[in-house]
Amino acid sequence: DGGITQSPKYLFRKEGQNVTLSCEQNLNHDAMYWYRQDPGQGLRLIYYSQIVNDFQKGDIAEGYSVSREKKESFPLTVTSAQKNPTAFYLCASSRGLVERDRSFYTFGSGTRLTVV
Amino acid sequence: KQEVTQIPAALSVPEGENLVLNCSFTDSAIYNLQWFRQDPGKGLTSLLLIQSSQREQTSGRLNASLDKSSGRSTLYIAASQPGDSATYLCAVSGSGAGSYQLTFGKGTKLSVIP
Numbered sequence: 001d002g003g004i005t006q007s008p009k010y011l012f013r014k015e016g017q018n019v020t021l022s023c024e025q026n027l028n029h030d031a032m033y034w035y036r037q038d039p040g041q042g043l044r045l046i047y048y049s050q051i052v053n054d055f056q057k058g059d060i061a062e063g064y065s066v067s068r069e070k071k072e073s074f075p076l077t078v079t080s081a082q083k084n085p086t087a088f089y090l091c092a093s094s095r096g097l098v099e100r101d102r103s104f105y106t107f108g109s110g111t112r113l114t115v116v
Numbered sequence: 117k118q119e120v121t122q123i124p125a126a127l128s129v130p131e132g133e134n135l136v137l138n139c140s141f142t143d144s145a146i147y148n149l150q151w152f153r154q155d156p157g158k159g160l161t162s163l164l165l166i167q168s169s170q171r172e173q174t175s176g177r178l179n180a181s182l183d184k185s186s187g188r189s190t191l192y193i194a195a196s197q198p199g200d201s202a203t204y205l206c207a208v209s210g211s212g213a214g215s216y217q218l219t220f221g222k223g224t225k226l227s228v229i230p
Binding site: 004006040041042043044045048058059088090092104105106107108109110112 | 150158160165217218220221
């Protein structure tokens with residue numbers, strides 16, 4: 001079955017540590033996204049990537065970094081510069097670069113990150 | 117900047133009742149609007165997508181309408197079931213370069229009581 005796999009499901013980070021969240025898709029989608037969700041809040045875009053080796057900042061990119069070395073993979077690193085990283089992180093993908101194809105999103109099951 | 121508001125924030129209804137969830141957005145220059153479902157601790161599942169040129173979309177017991185000029189959408193759920201209990205999120209995408217970004221509302225948490 002095609003889909004998006006996020007790992008790990010739960011992640012605990014100590015103060016000052018960098019952690020990397022994994023996102024892999026086998027849908028052959030060109031575009032991939034990272035969103036952050038806080039309790040009672042809507043999703044907010046952190047970064048997105050349209051094609052391999054290219055990515056763009058979203059609304060809340062500070063304290064995060066990404067890479068897109070392969071079409072199927074879009075890992076997110078939460079750095080120590082992110083002051084409030086405890087949240088639910090969702091990865092998504094959409095097919096194609098044509099505007100109408102961007103609308104069809106597939107989401108992963110999420111990673112819950114907690115700072116301890 | 118686009119803002120999306122969903123009302124009510126939470127809703128509790130008895131099984132079998134028909135219900136309406138509301139979504140409003142501030143900038144009518146959208147490319148499309150989508151309704152998603154999110155179960156606790158899970159990712160999002162797309163329910164319905166309405167292109168800006170469309171007025172409504174239907175899937176089973178779900179019907180979503182779009183009034184782009186007034187910046188409003190509704191999600192109608194017929195004959196609600198306990199399995200419909202979840203958080204429902206509304207999201208809009210802009211045109212051109214903005215179409216890569218979905219702007220989400222905070223969601224409506226629905227509880228259907230058996």
